Amino acid sequence: MVVDQLREDELDRLFQAFADSTRRDIVRRVTVGEYSVSGLAALYAMSFAAVQKHVAVLERASLVTKEKRGREQIVRGNHEGLQKARRLLDEYEAIWRQRVDRIADILAEG
DSSP: OHHHHSOHHHHHHHHHHHTSHHHHHHHHHHTTSOEEHHHHHTTSSSOHHHHHHHHHHHHHTTSEEEEEETTEEEEEEOHHHHHHHHHHHHHHHHHHHHHHHHHHHHHHHO
16 A cells, blocks of 8 residues: 555655645646746746745655756656555545445444
8 A cells, every 4th residue: 555655754745745726736737748947936926936945845745856957947747756646545535435335334234
């Protein structure tokens, strides 16, 4: 299970990364194409530095990668990290579905 393979700090970084709507939007954008940090900054009503910080959070969570190209930092989705996050969330969904099914069984018995 992915849940068992991740350390607590890795789980914390992943959920922290997804906890912010701007970061979720950045992930959505960079999964379909690459963007420079300055290109991303132009899309949001916040400073370049703020967008850089969001990208850094995503990078620490392994959801994006950043590559220096000339004077620009190019941001791309990290397929492996995104797949790990998807598997993790699928596992949590399965756990909760099992619990709901068990509750339904208990109610049906009574």
